[in-house]
Amino acid sequence: MEIPAHPFIYGASTKGRPTVIYKNFEYGKVRENQNGEIYWRCKMYFSLKCKAHLKTLNNRIITNENQEHNHHGNISTSLARLAVAQMKEKMGETSATTAAVVGTVSCQLDDHVLQALPKRASLSRSLQRHRKAALANNDDASGSPLVEK
């Protein structure tokens, strides 16, 4: 039987746990079986006792038999968190300014995600903190003018 492709994306991990974003919901990783199947549970499992879950194998969703969420989906904050993670990644690997990094990632975001981003000033501060920390772990970058004043 042909498995239909359900488009999903990997979210930014929270507390070290990977997540996936599918339709309007975000799921946290519960376990990975020996055959590579990964079992994901709705992020609202604990707070709202939502029972929705899904399984993936080789980056495809192989079952979504329980998609009955007991709450509305809102992935704006999930996608905003992912965007911030992407910004941090860019901050660690390019010499672009904070504003350029924010701009590059932001221009790919929908309005509802932009609205869920942290305030610009606090976003910049946390990105710059991240860059300083990344530089501290990278001797090769010493002396390069990456850190903005």
Ligand SMILES: [Zn+2]
């Ligand atoms: Zn749910």
